[in-house]
Amino acid sequence: MSLLQVENISKSYKQLQVLHQVSVDVRPGERHVIIGPNGAGKTTLFHCITGLTPIDDGKVIWEGEEIHRLYPHRLVHLGLSRTFQKNNLFGNLSVEENLHLAIAARKPYRWQLLKSLLAFPDLKEETESFLEQWEITALRGVLVNNLSYGEQRLLEVLLALASHPRILLLDEPTSGMSPAETAQTAAMIRRLPRSVSLLVIEHDMEVVFSIADRITVLHHGEVIAQGKPEEIRNDGMVRHIYFGGGAKIHA
Amino acid sequence: MTLSILSVQLLTGLAYGMLYFMIAAGLTIILGVMNIVNLAHGTFFLTGAYVAFSLLSNQVSFWIALPISVAVMAIVGIVIEKLFIRRVYGKELEQVLLTFGLAFIIADAAEWIWGTEIQTLAVPSLLDTSISFGTLVFPVYRLFVVLVGCALAALLWYFETRTRIGAVIRAGVDDRAMVSALGINVGLVFTGVFAFGAGLAGLSGVLGGPLLGMYTGLDSEILVTSLIVVVVGGLGSWRGSFIGAILIGLIETLGKIWFPSLSMLIVFLIMVVVLIIRPQGLFGRGVTS
Amino acid sequence: MTRQIQMLLLLVIIVICAPWIMTQYGLTLATEIMIMAIFAMSLGLIMGYAGMVSLGHAAFFGIGAYTVALLGPLLHNVFLLVLCAILLSSLIALLSGMVFIRTSHFYFLMITLAFGQLLFALFWQLKSWTGGADGMKVSVSMDLGFGDIFSPLGLYYVMAVAFLFIYVLLRLFVQSPAGRIIKGVMENESRMIALGYPIRSYKLLAYTISGGIAGFAGALYAYYNLFVSPDLSNWMFSGQVMIMVIIGGVGTLLGPAIGAGLFIILQNFISSYTERWSMIMGILLVALVLAGKGGIAHWFAYIGSMVRRMRMKKDTRTKPKEEEVSD
Numbered sequence: 050m051s052l053l054q055v056e057n058i059s060k061s062y063k064q065l066q067v068l069h070q071v072s073v074d075v076r077p078g079e080r081h082v083i084i085g086p087n088g089a090g091k092t093t094l095f096h097c098i099t100g101l102t103p104i105d106d107g108k109v110i111w112e113g114e115e116i117h118r119l120y121p122h123r124l125v126h127l128g129l130s131r132t133f134q135k136n137n138l139f140g141n142l143s144v145e146e147n148l149h150l151a152i153a154a155r156k157p158y159r160w161q162l163l164k165s166l167l168a169f170p171d172l173k174e175e176t177e178s179f180l181e182q183w184e185i186t187a188l189r190g191v192l193v194n195n196l197s198y199g200e201q202r203l204l205e206v207l208l209a210l211a212s213h214p215r216i217l218l219l220d221e222p223t224s225g226m227s228p229a230e231t232a233q234t235a236a237m238i239r240r241l242p243r244s245v246s247l248l249v250i251e252h253d254m255e256v257v258f259s260i261a262d263r264i265t266v267l268h269h270g271e272v273i274a275q276g277k278p279e280e281i282r283n284d285g286m287v288r289h290i291y292f293g294g295g296a297k298i299h300a
Numbered sequence: 301m302t303l304s305i306l307s308v309q310l311l312t313g314l315a316y317g318m319l320y321f322m323i324a325a326g327l328t329i330i331l332g333v334m335n336i337v338n339l340a341h342g343t344f345f346l347t348g349a350y351v352a353f354s355l356l357s358n359q360v361s362f363w364i365a366l367p368i369s370v371a372v373m374a375i376v377g378i379v380i381e382k383l384f385i386r387r388v389y390g391k392e393l394e395q396v397l398l399t400f401g402l403a404f405i406i407a408d409a410a411e412w413i414w415g416t417e418i419q420t421l422a423v424p425s426l427l428d429t430s431i432s433f434g435t436l437v438f439p440v441y442r443l444f445v446v447l448v449g450c451a452l453a454a455l456l457w458y459f460e461t462r463t464r465i466g467a468v469i470r471a472g473v474d475d476r477a478m479v480s481a482l483g484i485n486v487g488l489v490f491t492g493v494f495a496f497g498a499g500l501a502g503l504s505g506v507l508g509g510p511l512l513g514m515y516t517g518l519d520s521e522i523l524v525t526s527l528i529v530v531v532v533g534g535l536g537s538w539r540g541s542f543i544g545a546i547l548i549g550l551i552e553t554l555g556k557i558w559f560p561s562l563s564m565l566i567v568f569l570i571m572v573v574v575l576i577i578r579p580q581g582l583f584g585r586g587v588t589s
Numbered sequence: 590m591t592r593q594i595q596m597l598l599l600l601v602i603i604v605i606c607a608p609w610i611m612t613q614y615g616l617t618l619a620t621e622i623m624i625m626a627i628f629a630m631s632l633g634l635i636m637g638y639a640g641m642v643s644l645g646h647a648a649f650f651g652i653g654a655y656t657v658a659l660l661g662p663l664l665h666n667v668f669l670l671v672l673c674a675i676l677l678s679s680l681i682a683l684l685s686g687m688v689f690i691r692t693s694h695f696y697f698l699m700i701t702l703a704f705g706q707l708l709f710a711l712f713w714q715l716k717s718w719t720g721g722a723d724g725m726k727v728s729v730s731m732d733l734g735f736g737d738i739f740s741p742l743g744l745y746y747v748m749a750v751a752f753l754f755i756y757v758l759l760r761l762f763v764q765s766p767a768g769r770i771i772k773g774v775m776e777n778e779s780r781m782i783a784l785g786y787p788i789r790s791y792k793l794l795a796y797t798i799s800g801g802i803a804g805f806a807g808a809l810y811a812y813y814n815l816f817v818s819p820d821l822s823n824w825m826f827s828g829q830v831m832i833m834v835i836i837g838g839v840g841t842l843l844g845p846a847i848g849a850g851l852f853i854i855l856q857n858f859i860s861s862y863t864e865r866w867s868m869i870m871g872i873l874l875v876a877l878v879l880a881g882k883g884g885i886a887h888w889f890a891y892i893g894s895m896v897r898r899m900r901m902k903k904d905t906r907t908k909p910k911e912e913e914v915s916d
Contacts, residue, residue, distance in 0.1 A: 568707045
């Protein structure tokens with residue numbers, strides 16, 4: 050009884066097969082982490098799920114309905130939201146203004162032509178509560194380009210949360226972070242309510258094992274293992290790949 | 301409409317199509333390689349024709365005037381690229397405005413030098429005759445233009461598929477640093493491409509002289525037509541320009557027979573139809589924006 | 590907010606008092622500036638807030654002007670006539686936008702140019718309706734309900750009020766949800782998609798509004814000039830209004846209006862000395878591009894932010910966000 054079901058999707062660019070018969074599902078409330086060496090196709094998987102990249106074969110099913118042929122922007126209204134591996138923010142706007150845009154996306158007044166956006170009280174309230182909840186009220190007026198990398202990464206996640214999604218796709222949330230920032234981010238992820246299911250791409254094994262309910266291992270575009278963290282940790286093939294690739298799986 | 305008149309119209313349409321191909325090829329290659337929409341391209345066409353006109357007026361033979369005009373336009377292209385275009389690489393709005401401004405300057409300069417009266421180029425005596433196939437009679441000059449167009453297409457095909465620089469250009473110069481690292485002087489390639497495009501426009505202008513004439517405003521008209529050809533054919537694809545130009549040349553000429561005041565509308569509608577079906581043009585690849 | 594109201598008041602005062610210090614000739618110039626300011630602001634909207642560079646915006650100006658010219662004999666009510674012009678240009682903007690906006694920005698540029706030239710060609714060719722290259726006279730009277738206004742001063746005030754009206758509307762629009770969303774689309778399109786916005790629809794909205802305002806300017810022009818010609822849709826005219834936007838400053842609301850003023854004054858001044866205004870305009874544009882510092886309004890913003898920076902402490906945390914619309 051999954052929320053999101055990716056069924057046997059395949060994607061290739063000319064001769065290169067990037068994804069082959071990949072199946073992943075996310076259950077309500079679950080934290081499902083996808084791991085795999087670089088080039089395994091993880092971000093492509095996200096692009097396929099969110100409709101940025103058309104799939105050659107297979108289906109993506111959300112709450113029983115096929116969504117892989119929808120326009121990407123429709124997904125937010127269905128309850129799916131994503132972050133990007135490289136920060137994709139509004140650099141010339143303030144933190145507050147970034148949040149405004151994110152929150153307004155599902156508001157009925159987003160086609161209003163004359164009344165000022167700031168004149169809508171619910172927008173201001175939601176922005177306030179967001180800022181308070183994540184303890185960044187002091188940063189509200191700062192230009193995003195002036196934020197630290199870790200702060201930008203946090204905002205990246207917050208923008209995706211602003212639409213109150215039922216599932217959040219996090220693409221390498223801790224990429225490029227210092228150990229301190231990484232720990233902070235992992236803590237933040239653990240803080241997220243179970244009303245939001247998570248599908249996370251992650252490289253840092255400590256983070257993976259501290260948040261995952263289930264893990265899927267992707268290698269050369271194929272799923273080579275899927276299951277609970279302990280199972281994955283003890284899986285022979287996975288250890289082989291990771292030892293061969295130089296990363297260690299103990300956490 | 302007799303067959304013989306129709307066939308001459310078809311030949312004329314084909315000839316016009318070849319002219320459009322020559323000028324559009326330059327435009328689309330410049331766009332594909334340098335990411336620049338050269339709005340001054342129409343003025344290159346017109347100026348090339350005017351230069352030939354001045355030479356012809358001074359008793360220079362058409363066959364000498366032609367290469368000289370092309371060379372002059374190529375040199376103008378080199379100068380413009382080095383002095384102006386170079387300064388705004390990568391900045392798209394600036395590039396548009398720059399070539400826009402240059403278009404005004406060159407067009408006005410042309411009007412200043414050569415006046416506002418309509419001029420034409422005389423068809424070279426060698427080609428000033430007709431060939432008959434049975435009852436069909438064809439003006440040789442138009443056949444000549446078609447031939448030159450096909451020769452150009454063959455040349456481009458050879459260049460693209462058989463030479464190293466052609467391969468580079470085909471691959472696209474998206475990452476200049478990387479291409480530089482391959483040992484290719486990107487600046488030289490850019491200057492060369494721009495000069496080549498300008499030269500082609502000049503060639504087209506000279507060849508078009510006997511057919512279209514030269515007048516104030518021709519530069520805008522021919523620019524618009526070439527832009528439409530580029531859009532229909534697909535950004536960066538000279539093959540697309542070839543097909544698109546022939547298509548447009550034929551339809552425009554035939555359209556002029558039956559709907560003289562609406563021929564431009566018809567051409568425009570073709571573009572709209574193509575865009576609706578295939579927004580990137582017939583041979584266009586996805587654009588890196 | 591108060592700063593913006595201050596700005597508006599200042600503008601109103603300048604606009605109302607200007608005639609007192611001008612000659613008769615200056616007054617006609619000022620009237621023309623008001624009309625062009627509206628036109629320039631409409632282009633500034635799509636260029637600076639939606640990130641769409643159109644080289645055929647004069648098409649809508651021409652549509653507005655010719656609508657008044659052609660329907661003038663049938664419809665005598667000013668408001669109705671102008672409304673028709675606005676509706677028609679908006680409609681054509683909507684329809685053409687639906688096809689054009691799906692394409693990449695290079696194509697968009699080229700297609701809008703072609704579209705403008707298409708209209709130019711149509712106005713030229715359909716002689717029996719439009720008078721062709723010779724243009725046509727406009728026989729309407731600016732009767733707003735209290736008599737025919739034909740004095741230069743009266744016309745000036747009508748156009749000035751129109752300008753202020755559009756300015757206020759646009760000012761409200763850019764702060765509205767739709768306006769901010771459109772700006773967001775220009776800032777980061779992929780992020781806006783990921784946030785759930787149908788970006789094409791918003792771009793279309795901006796384009797339609799912009800076309801309608803340009804048509805409004807064209808209609809006003811018909812009343813002012815009492816003569817219209819195909820050149821009103823030519824790409825040269827599209828280019829001129831683009832220069833106005835650039836001189837004034839892309840991305841600001843009032844910049845294009847200022848640019849319109851400067852451009853027209855310059856054009857009139859230089860045209861009285863030489864016929865080569867076209868070339869000089871080109872040189873001006875090239876010089877502007879190569880100098881690369883943005884437009885007049887940007888200069889003001891630049892100086893303003895430098896002054897602010899000098900007054901503040903170095904703590905980046907407490908630095909207030911810079912107002913992107915500095916007027």
